[in-house]
Every structure is written in C-alpha cells, then in structure tokens.
Amino acid sequence: xxxxxxxxxxxxxxxVLDGVSLSVVRxxxxxxxxxxxxxxxxxxxxxxxxxTHDGSVLxxxxxxxxxxxxxxxxxGFVPQIPPPLKMPVGELIGFAAxxxxxxxxxxxAVIEELGLDYGRIRKLPxxxxxxxxxxxTLIGVALGRDSDILIMDEPAANLDPxxxxxxxxxxxxxxxxxxxxxxxxRLDEVAALVNRVIEMDMGxxxxxxxxxxxxxxxxxxxxxxxxxRPDDAFARTLRDWRFDGDGIQWxxxxxxxxxxxxxxxxxxYTGLVGxxxxxxxxxxxPCAPATV
Amino acid sequence: MSAFLRxxxxxxxxxxxxxxxxxxxxxxxxxxxxxFVFGLTExxxxxxxxxxxxxVTYIQLCVAILPIFILITTVRSVxxxxxAGIFEYMLSLPVSLAAWYWGKMIGRFTVVFLPVFLAMAGxxxxxxxxxxxxxxxxFAVYTGLLVSLSWSFLxxxxxxxxLARSPDVAQTGAFLLxxxxxxxxxxxxxxxxxxxxxxxEVVVSLAVANPLQSFRTAAILxxxxxxxxxxxxAYVILDSLGTKGYLxxxxxWPVALGTVAAWVGYRLFRRGDLP
Numbered sequence: 001x002x003x004x005x006x007x008x009x010x011x012x013x014x015x016v017l018d019g020v021s022l023s024v025v026r027x028x029x030x031x032x033x034x035x036x037x038x039x040x041x042x043x044x045x046x047x048x049x050x051x052t053h054d055g056s057v058l059x060x061x062x063x064x065x066x067x068x069x070x071x072x073x074x075x076g077f078v079p080q081i082p083p084p085l086k087m088p089v090g091e092l093i094g095f096a097a098x099x100x101x102x103x104x105x106x107x108x109a110v111i112e113e114l115g116l117d118y119g120r121i122r123k124l125p126x127x128x129x130x131x132x133x134x135x136x137t138l139i140g141v142a143l144g145r146d147s148d149i150l151i152m153d154e155p156a157a158n159l160d161p162x163x164x165x166x167x168x169x170x171x172x173x174x175x176x177x178x179x180x181x182x183x184x185x186r187l188d189e190v191a192a193l194v195n196r197v198i199e200m201d202m203g204x205x206x207x208x209x210x211x212x213x214x215x216x217x218x219x220x221x222x223x224x225x226x227x228x229r230p231d232d233a234f235a236r237t238l239r240d241w242r243f244d245g246d247g248i249q250w251x252x253x254x255x256x257x258x259x260x261x262x263x264x265x266x267x268x269y270t271g272l273v274g275x276x277x278x279x280x281x282x283x284x285x286p287c288a289p290a291t292v
Numbered sequence: 293m294s295a296f297l298r299x300x301x302x303x304x305x306x307x308x309x310x311x312x313x314x315x316x317x318x319x320x321x322x323x324x325x326x327x328f329v330f331g332l333t334e335x336x337x338x339x340x341x342x343x344x345x346x347x348v349t350y351i352q353l354c355v356a357i358l359p360i361f362i363l364i365t366t367v368r369s370v371x372x373x374x375x376a377g378i379f380e381y382m383l384s385l386p387v388s389l390a391a392w393y394w395g396k397m398i399g400r401f402t403v404v405f406l407p408v409f410l411a412m413a414g415x416x417x418x419x420x421x422x423x424x425x426x427x428x429x430x431f432a433v434y435t436g437l438l439v440s441l442s443w444s445f446l447x448x449x450x451x452x453x454x455l456a457r458s459p460d461v462a463q464t465g466a467f468l469l470x471x472x473x474x475x476x477x478x479x480x481x482x483x484x485x486x487x488x489x490x491x492x493e494v495v496v497s498l499a500v501a502n503p504l505q506s507f508r509t510a511a512i513l514x515x516x517x518x519x520x521x522x523x524x525x526a527y528v529i530l531d532s533l534g535t536k537g538y539l540x541x542x543x544x545w546p547v548a549l550g551t552v553a554a555w556v557g558y559r560l561f562r563r564g565d566l567p
Contacts, residue, residue, distance in 0.1 A: 048384050050566040072386035083381040086309055087302070095302055099295055099387045125309075138381075 001026050001179055002047065002149070007055035009042050009203075016042045017053065018203035026148075029180040031190045034200035040183045041080070043200070044151055047181075048077065059149070073100065076142030080153035080183070082126075082134035089129070089137055090122040100145045107144030110170065111136055114163050131158040143170055148178030155182065161242045165255040168193065169218045188264050192257030219256030219280055224249070226275035234269045241265075256280065295387045299395025300402070307403040312365050317407040319361070323353055324411045328418070343419040344427050350412060351434050351511045355504055358438075359445045359473070362404050363466035366449030370396070371462035374453075380567035389566075393558050397450055405442045409435060430514060433539065437507055440546040444503045447550030451557035454564070473504045496528050503546035510542030 002024040009017040017039045024030065032040050045051045049064030049071060057064060064071040085092060093111075097104040108118050114136040121129060126137065135158040142150060150171075156164050171180065171193060184190045187197065191211065199207035223243070227234065230247035238245060241262070243252030254262045259278075266273060307313050327346045373379055383392065412434065416426045448469060456462035474480075476498050484490055499505045513535060530538050 045380070045565075045567065050380065050383060052563070052565055069386045069388055072384060075384065075386075077381070077384040079377065079381050079384075081377055083378040084376050085378060085381075087306060091302075091305060095298060096385055098298055099385050 001028075001060060003056070003058045004043070004046075005056040005058070007043070007046055007053050007057060009039075009046065009051060009053045016203050017046070019055070020200075020203070020205055021055075022198065022205065022208070024179055024181075026178060028196050029194040030182065030196045030198055031187060031194040032181055032183040032198050032200065033185070033187050033190075035185065037202075038200040039203040040200055041153065042203075044153065044181070044183065047151065048072070048075065074147055075149045075151060076145060076147035078135070078138045078142045078152040078155045080157075082131070082138055085126040087126060088123050089118075089126050092126050092137070093141065096141045097145070100147075102145035104144075107140045110144040111140035113170070114139060114159075114166050116140075132160060132163065135159060136163060139167060139170075143174075150174075150178065150180045152181070153183045154185075161240075161253075161255065161258070164258060165220065165253075168255055168257045172218045188260045191260050221254045221256060221259060222251075222279045223254050223262075224251050224275075224277040225273065226250075227272050228274040229272065231269070231272050234272055237265060237269075254278070295391035296395045296398075299387065299392050300399035303396045303399030304402055307369075307400065310369070312368075313403060313407075316361055316365065316404070319357070320354075320408050320411040321414070323350060324415045328415070343416065343424055344430055346415055346419075347412065347427070347430055347434055348511065350415070351437070352508070354408060354438065354441070355508050355511070356474075358408060358441060359504065360467070360470045362442060362445040363449045363452070363470055364463060365404070366400060366446060367453045367456070367462035367466045368459055369400075370450065370453035371456055371459040374567060375459050377567065383566050389562050390558070393450075393561055397446060397554055400449075401443060401446050404446060405439060408438055408442070412438070433514065434511065436543050437510055440543050441503065441507045444546035444550035444553075447553035447557070451553040451560075454557040454560045473502055476502050477505055477508065492528070500529055500545075503549055506542040506545055510539055513538060 002022075004020050004022040007017050007020045008015065016037075020039070020043060032043070034040050042051065046053045046057050047059070047064060049057075049068050052065070059071045059074065062071050087095075093104050093107050096102075097107055112118050116133060116136050121133065121137075126134065129137065135155065139152075139155060142152070156167055159167060180194070182190045182193060191197075195211055197207065197209050197211055198205055225238070225243070225245075227248050227250070235245070235247065238250050238252070241252055241254070243250045245251065266276070324346075327349055383389075412431070416428075416431055419426050449466060452462050452465045452469065456465055484495070509529065513530060533541055
C-alpha cells in the first residue's frame with residue numbers, strides 16, 4: 001500500500017533521512033519511534049508529499065508530490081504541533097470538509113464524542129483553544145472523513161484520560177481498516193495501539209518488528225491502589241489520571257492501551273505502593289482479573 | 293465551490309480578521325479624509341481643481357506607500373504561515389498546489405485592492421453628493437492603475453515569499469526591492485545620469501522597466517503632457533509612445549510583470565519543500 005524506496009533527504013549539509021526503505025501493507029498499525037532529530041517528521045512530510053527527496057515514496061502506486069489530491073484524499077493527518085490558525089473552528093471544519101469531500105457533521109460528531117462542546121467553540125479562533133481542545137479538533141478532522149491512511153504525530157499527548165479512552169476506542173473501530181502510522185518519542189505511549197514498531201535513529205531505520213496484538217483498545221481496567229503513606233506528589237499524579245482517593249486508598253479506571261504508561265508511572269513511586277489490583281474488562285461488561 | 297475559490301475565500305477571511313488589514317484600511321481611508329479636511333478639493337495648484345486635485349494627490353501618495361504595504365503584508369503572512377507550521381497542516385489536506393497558491397493570491401489581491409479603491413470611490417461619491425464634480429474618466433484610469441500596481445507588487449510579494457525561508461529574510465527582501473524601485477524613479481535616475489554619464493538609453497530602459505515609474509508617469513500625464521513635474525526619462529518615454537500608448541503600457545506592463553513574478557514563484561513553490 002505504501003512503499004518507501006531508499007528515501008534520502010538532506011537539509012543543507014545535514015542528512016536527515018539516509019536511505020529509508022519500508023513497505024507498509026493494509027492492516028499495519030505502526031509506531032514510528034525515535035529521539036528528536038531521528039527523522040520521523042521528515043519521513044511523514046515525504047509521505048505527505050510536502051518535501052522533495054531522493055528515492056521514491058509511493059502510496060497505492062502514486063507519488064504524493066505529483067498526485068497530491070488522489071493521495072491526500074486517502075490520508076487523515078494529525079500534526080504534533082497544532083498550527084496557529086486564527087480562523088474560527090467552524091471555518092476550519094468547513095474548509096477541511098469541503099476540500100476532503102466530507103460532511104462537516106461527521107467531523108463535529110467525532111469532536112463531540114471526544115468531549116468538546118462544538119457549539120461553544122465553533123466561533124472561537126482555533127489558535128485560542130487549549131492544547132487538548134486543538135488536538136481533539138484536529139483528530140475530529142482526521143477521523144471524520146473517509147481515509148484509509150491515518151498519520152498521527154504524538155496524537156494523544158494533550159488528551160485527558162477520558163478523551164484518550166474515547167480516542168483509542170475510535171481508533172479500535174477502524175484498526176483493521178487501513179494503515180495507521182503513529183509517531184512518538186516513547187514506545188510506551190503508543191505500544192498498545194500498534195502491531196508493528198519502526199524505530200529510527202540518525203535518519204535510518206534501526207528496528208522494524210512486529211508486536212503482539214492482544215490488547216483490546218476499547219478495554220478499561222479498574223484499579224485499586226493502596227499506598228504505604230500519603231504523598232502529595234503521587235496524589236497529584238493520580239488525580240491527573242482521574243483517580244479518587246483519601247491519601248491511602250485510591251480507585252480509578254485505566255484505559256487498556258494506557259496500561260504500560262500507567263505501570264511506568266507507578267514505577268516512579270514503587271516505594272509508596274503497598275497494594276495494587278487491576279481488573280480488566282470491556283467498559284460495560286463484567287470485569288475479569290488480569291493482573292494482581 | 294472549487295478548491296481555488298475556497299482557498300481565496302479562506303485568505304480573505306483570514307486577512308479581514310488580521311490587525312494589519314484594519315491598519316491598512318485606516319491609512320488609506322484616513323488619507324482621503326485628511327485630503328478633504330485640508331480642503332484640497334478647493335485648491336487650484338498646477339491647474340488641478342475639485343476632485344481631480346484630490347485624486348492626483350491620493351494617487352501620488354499611493355505610489356509611495358501602497359507597494360511597501362502590499363509587499364510587507366504579503367511576505368509576512370505567506371512566509372509567516374509557512375514558518376508557523378500552517379502550511380504543514382493545510383497542505384496535508386487534498387487541495388492542489390495551484391488552487392492553494394493562486395487562490396491565496398486572488399484572495400490577497402481582493403483585500404489589498406479593495407480598501408484603496410473604496411477610499412477613492414468614497415471620495416468620488418462624496419464629491420457627487422456635494423456637487424463638486426467628478427472626472428469619471430480620470431477615476432477609471434486611476435482604478436486601472438491601482439489594479440495594475442497592486443497586482444504587480446503582489447506578484448513580487450508572492451515570489452519573495454517563495455524564495456525566502458523565513459519571515460525576516462522575506463521582509464528584508466521586500467523592503468530592499470521597494471527601496472531599489474524607489475531609487476530608480478525618474479528624478480533620481482536623472483541625478484545618476486548627470487553625475488555618472490550613464491547613456492540615456494539605459495536610463496530610459498530602467499525607467500520603462502520600473503512599475504513605480506510607469507504608474508507615476510501615467511498618473512500625471514493626463515494633466516501634464518510636458519512632464520514638467522516629472523523627469524526627463526518620463527518625457528522621452530511619453531514622446532515615443534504617445535499618451536494613449538503610454539497609458540496602455542502603464543496598465544499592462546505592471547500586470548505582466550506581477551504575473552510573471554507570481555508564476556516564477558509558483559514554479560519554485562511546486563518544486564521546493566512546502567513547509
């Protein structure tokens with residue numbers, strides 16, 4: 001579906017992509033990971049036809065630079081840094097829907113499902129929204145249209161836990177439908193969303209591996225946490241995860257795809273954890289023990 | 293609606309919300325108001341009277357400030373949008389580069405031309421109401437000249453925006469271009485010619501090529517066929533082309549120049565990195 005053939009890109013004297021060759025097929029959900037300057041964003045821009053480059057990039061046999069409209073009509077894109085657009089949200093949705101040949105109501109539906117009150121933000125300048133609101137709007141534009149290639153640059157970075165859960169559920173609904181390419185600095189952020197990991201370093205692919213595909217993206221885990229003593233910093237972190245508690249006992253829900261992130265967070269406070277219970281289940285189904 | 297019209301409408305909406313547009317409109321509206329307040333329609337200097345006097349003064353002021361306004365606002369917004377990551381996102385949508393680029397240019401032309409024209413049209417309407425008398429043929433010529441000048445500098449602005457990779461470089465380039473064209477106006481060329489013994493043909497060719505010069509000469513030739521208030525290059529050009537010929541040249545040349553500049557900009561835009 002997508003092939004990168006020996007793609008190289010040089011800015012002045014800096015070689016940012018150095019002979020990247022990849023083949024992506026339908027059903028691939030790829031985590032594109034690597035440190036800053038690894039070449040992730042440049043590779044995405046080559047895929048979007050925004051950069052000139054050596055080598056070839058083909059999407060369904062078409063070059064994105066010479067067949068922009070045909071290729072980009074298949075691509076939903078969420079950038080890492082939302083653009084500072086001064087236009088009202090309604091105008092952005094209207095423009096995007098019209099050039100994508102989509103119904104604005106579909107984009108609005110995704111935005112509202114993510115927890116945004118569209119009626120309230122419709123006339124607000126996009127640039128004035130909070131980071132999370134911008135992210136939700138751009139996700140709405142990307143998911144609220146017919147696209148079989150989804151490219152997302154750190155898409156869930158600014159989302160609260162509830163919005164992350166809904167976002168993961170939306171991705172789950174279309175996970176085998178096409179290709180998904182998610183970039184991140186950290187694998188634990190996106191590990192549960194993907195079935196293939198590509199790591200880049202210094203403009204080269206240094207790892208291309210399949211990963212287990214067992215996590216249900218729509219699942220949630222009930223968590224009960226007992227601390228050995230109250231701790232202010234830990235309490236603040238748990239409240240960020242929307243946990244309720246009295247200082248010692250804490251209860252909350254962890255999105256299935258977020259479990260690795262949650263464990264990573266807990267590892268920073270290992271000495272404070274006196275007990276931990278995680279019970280997995282579908283959101284509205286009876287829960288079964290998974291990890292204790 | 294086509295992607296081209298959508299892109300044009302988007303640029304118009306963005307510009308109408310921008311502070312520069314408010315300032316820009318206030319400057320040109322303010323010039324007309326001030327010319328009325330200072331009683332320019334009543335004065336009789338060099339044979340111009342009534343609204344003609346006001347229009348001549350207005351157009352002379354336009355030649356000095358309109359190009360730099362257009363250049364700076366265009367390069368700031370186009371190069372600024374690219375620098376801020378707006379191109380990265382907007383050009384990830386399935387819109388053709390031709391629709392995006394030319395739509396942006398037409399949208400921008402609408403917003404830079406309309407305030408200048410409406411200020412002049414407002415003056416004409418007011419004069420009609422006050423029964424001062426409006427020289428409509430002059431009004432039509434000046435409208436054409438303003439279209440021509442605006443399009444020309446918009447084309448330069450689009451080209452500079454494509455060439456420069458940052459708003460600062462684009463702004464510096466725009467300012468330098470304006471300064472060079474201003475320096476190569478007729479009277480300054482005369483000074484160069486006298487001091488440096490530059491051949492007359494070179495001086496006249498430079499004057500002909502300069503869209504600011506053609507605008508300035510055409511704006512005044514209806515009143516001053518001997519070009520006593522302008523310089524010798526204008527006189528030579530006018531002598532060769534005649535009044536109508538020169539007017540046609542002054543309307544067509546800047547449009548052609550702006551179109552070529554914008555087209556070169558478009559070719560470079562297509563060939564290079566977009567964000």
